[in-house]
Amino acid sequence: MIKFPYIEQEHPIFGKVTRPFIKLSLYSERFQEWVVIKKVLADSGADISVLPLPMGQILISEVELGQPIQLGCILSSNLMNNAFVHQIQTRIGNHTFEMSVAVSSSLTIPPILGRQNGLDRFKVSFVHGKELILEI
Numbered sequence: 001m002i003k004f005p006y007i008e009q010e011h012p013i014f015g016k017v018t019r020p021f022i023k024l025s026l027y028s029e030r031f032q033e034w035v036v037i038k039k040v041l042a043d044s045g046a047d048i049s050v051l052p053l054p055m056g057q058i059l060i061s062e063v064e065l066g067q068p069i070q071l072g073c074i075l076s077s078n079l080m081n082n083a084f085v086h087q088i089q090t091r092i093g094n095h096t097f098e099m100s101v102a103v104s105s106s107l108t109i110p111p112i113l114g115r116q117n118g119l120d121r122f123k124v125s126f127v128h129g130k131e132l133i134l135e136i
Helices: 053-059
Strands: 002-005 007-011 015-019 021-028 033-042 049-051 067-072 080-092 095-104 123-127 131-135
Touching: 002 021, 021 053, 033 053, 049 053, 053 080, 053 095, 067 095
Parallel strands: 049 095
Antiparallel strands: 002 131, 007 015, 021 033, 021 080, 067 080, 080 095, 123 131
């Protein structure tokens, strides 16, 4: 069982909100080492995990060689972004697995842990806007 407390942030409309951020490690094939990302949004509404281009470039030498995909509904229902899907070794706590990750061409999309080969590997509990619990 791995627990992550929600993090409080300012929202332009709702004021202070809490969000389920987790810490995960992704293996950089480019540099042959694990890269820790401390604030990844756990999003049960996201089909696939997503990284912004600068993070993807740290992990992968040639991002454009991944499977092309269009991402929508991340920041706005009218906004579509090009992305490239890669399989990346991922570690949450002591649990290591391979996960599909879409590296977006956008610089502003936040890192997101989605369902496909990510959240769906766990029993996930979002506890009253206070903490996220992942059970293997």
